[in-house]
Amino acid sequence: AGNADAGKAKSAVCAACHGAEGISAMDIYPNLAGQKEAYLASQLQHFRDGQRDNPIMAPMAKPLSDADIADLAAYYASL
Amino acid sequence: AGNADAGKAKSAVCAACHGAEGISAMDIYPNLAGQKEAYLASQLQHFRDGQRDNPIMAPMAKPLSDADIADLAAYYASL
Structure with missing residues (x-):
């Protein structure tokens, strides 16, 4: 599993849409707080x-390493 | 917006994977409880x-009407 602290450090750009605590301010952007870790990781891999085809998330996910994905998933699942 | 009570009545099949209270028992299936209503509705429409291509969700979503989708989204967002 990933490292939640490391994930938090990498989550600044995610917070713009998904909220500082993983509860998004926009009804069309999903909350991530408390979501299932494996689900979060699989969706980031698919993006x-x-x-999983999404014009907003594709450029966000493209530069992420497997470790980044694991850490981000651990972080948001921990909220 | 949809009707949460009507959504609950239509959610029996969803509960099998997403849990009776919208908290799934499997790490690869997302929690739906408290998710954003518009996000839930858009994903059901895409399925x-x-x-949004998913072999499990496609047959689940196929028979749903727009009203079903709105009600299910309202229900899970309300949990």
């Missing part, structure tokens, strides 16, 4: 590899 | 029309 990265294009299996 | 229904294939914009």
